Amino acid sequence: MQFYFPDSQDQVDPSFDFVTERRSIHRVRQRDDRYAHEIIEPPPYDGLLISKPIVDGLPGGTAAKYTEAQRNRLYRGGARRFFRLDQRGEGLRIMGDCGAFTYVREHKPVYTVEEVLDFYEECGLDLGITMDHLIFGYDAELDTKSASDVPEDWRFRQDLTIDLAAEFLRLHRVRKCRFEPMAVAHGWSPLSYAGAVTRLQSIGYRRIALGGMVPLKTPDILDSLKEVSVALDPDVELHLLGITRTAHVQDFAGFGVTSFDSTSPFRQAFMDERDNYYTLDGSFVALRIPQVDGNTRLRRLVTAGLADQRSARRLERDCLGRLRSYDEGGAGVEAVLDAILEYAELLGTSKDLSTEYRRTLEAKPWQQCPCTVCRKIGVEVIVFRGADRNRRRGFHNLAVFSERLRRELERADTRV
Numbered sequence: 351m352q353f354y355f356p357d358s359q360d361q362v363d364p365s366f367d368f369v370t371e372r373r374s375i376h377r378v379r380q381r382d383d384r385y386a387h388e389i390i391e392p393p394p395y396d397g398l399l400i401s402k403p404i405v406d407g408l409p410g411g412t413a414a415k416y417t418e419a420q421r422n423r424l425y426r427g428g429a430r431r432f433f434r435l436d437q438r439g440e441g442l443r444i445m446g447d448c449g450a451f452t453y454v455r456e457h458k459p460v461y462t463v464e465e466v467l468d469f470y471e472e473c474g475l476d477l478g479i480t481m482d483h484l485i486f487g488y489d490a491e492l493d494t495k496s497a498s499d500v501p502e503d504w505r506f507r508q509d510l511t512i513d514l515a516a517e518f519l520r521l522h523r524v525r526k527c528r529f530e531p532m533a534v535a536h537g538w539s540p541l542s543y544a545g546a547v548t549r550l551q552s553i554g555y556r557r558i559a560l561g562g563m564v565p566l567k568t569p570d571i572l573d574s575l576k577e578v579s580v581a582l583d584p585d586v587e588l589h590l591l592g593i594t595r596t597a598h599v600q601d602f603a604g605f606g607v608t609s610f611d612s613t614s615p616f617r618q619a620f621m622d623e624r625d626n627y628y629t630l631d632g633s634f635v636a637l638r639i640p641q642v643d644g645n646t647r648l649r650r651l652v653t654a655g656l657a658d659q660r661s662a663r664r665l666e667r668d669c670l671g672r673l674r675s676y677d678e679g680g681a682g683v684e685a686v687l688d689a690i691l692e693y694a695e696l697l698g699t700s701k702d703l704s705t706e707y708r709r710t711l712e713a714k715p716w717q718q719c720p721c722t723v724c725r726k727i728g729v730e731v732i733v734f735r736g737a738d739r740n741r742r743r744g745f746h747n748l749a750v751f752s753e754r755l756r757r758e759l760e761r762a763d764t765r766v
């Protein structure tokens with residue numbers, strides 16, 4: 351089972367000093383900053399997924415996440431060089447897609463098939479996903495009703511995705527493209543997913559991604575996969591777009607899934623309310639100690655005369671100081687907790703996380719983790735503060751996630 355990590359140019363600065371919070375004055379972002387596969391040993395994923403809208407932006411829509419310079423570097427040198435896979439992570443593969451979420455509201459996808467092929471070819475990708483159009487809806491009951499009960503827009507999007515895939519494969523052959531093509535099947539029920547897969551197989555696809563499953567409940571995903579597996583040719587492999595339900599990875603594998611992608615392990619580090627720091631069997635909340643500098647809420651309070659900048663700074667320093675002392679066996683849990691809660695109160699934080707904070711502090715999970723991030727920066731990984739800590743915690747989560755995945759798959763092996 352291969353895990354692809356969708357790239358969003360999330361890198362960390364190795365020169366960042368956690369105590370002074372300063373960087374090397376010689377730092378050059380593109381040369382010195384590091385990707386997860388350069389920090390975590392071994393790389394925590396089997397490949398990267400790059401999305402055309404993130405690189406190029408959308409015509410008349412969303413801006414690209416890549417700068418002009420990054421885009422040029424990617425196209426000029428190819429993706430393998432851009433992500434420095436020649437130095438670390440040699441075995442990683444790079445997959446491309448069209449980021450269907452970004453144009454889901456449009457009547458039709460926004461790129462031409464030629465533009466998509468150009469993108470995959472010029473970047474030298476290993477795999478390229480056809481342009482698809484998301485269906486927003488799932489209703490298994492429709493399998494027992496007549497075809498006319500299916501919303502017209504859903505049929506339109508499924509047919510369009512298949513037509514685009516046919517055109518994509520035709521041009522892929524004409525141009526003798528080197529990357530491996532992957533189609534996307536969309537549906538609204540188990541039978542409609544299976545129907546899309548059947549049609550894509552007959553067009554000639556040997557790799558098919560299942561799209562639009564992110565909002566589905568796990569039993570619905572499993573029902574659809576079961577139906578798809580009945581229709582699946584033995585040499586065709588399935589990819590799950592945006593799905594990370596590790597507890598079911600052996601079921602997925604049993605239905606023909608050989609790969610999937612997801613940003614969740616990374617993003618939960620700083621987007622989730624509570625599950626910020628992964629462990630093999632669960633997760634912990636990260637300790638929120640935001641920076642005084644750049645905190646807009648605090649600035650407003652100071653301007654209004656409701657808070658004092660100096661006491662905020664003192665509290666911020668206290669939080670970090672006591673936490674480090676606790677880590678080394680000095681300060682007690684209460685002292686750290688008091689400082690963090692007092693600081694949170696000053697910042698006007700409404701959510702009470704004291705129970706969760708206590709749990710994190712008492713367990714000290716960062717002291718047991720063998721990943722390269724935790725070994726290198728220790729207690730700093732558990733602090734929810736700024737991109738350099740938050741992204742490293744995301745990298746740690748990726749390392750734990752890949753270990754969880756390995757463990758689940760081994761469990762499947764021993765069961766057989």
Ligand SMILES: [Zn+2]
Pocket residue numbers: 719720721722723724725746749
């Ligand atoms: Zn770790």
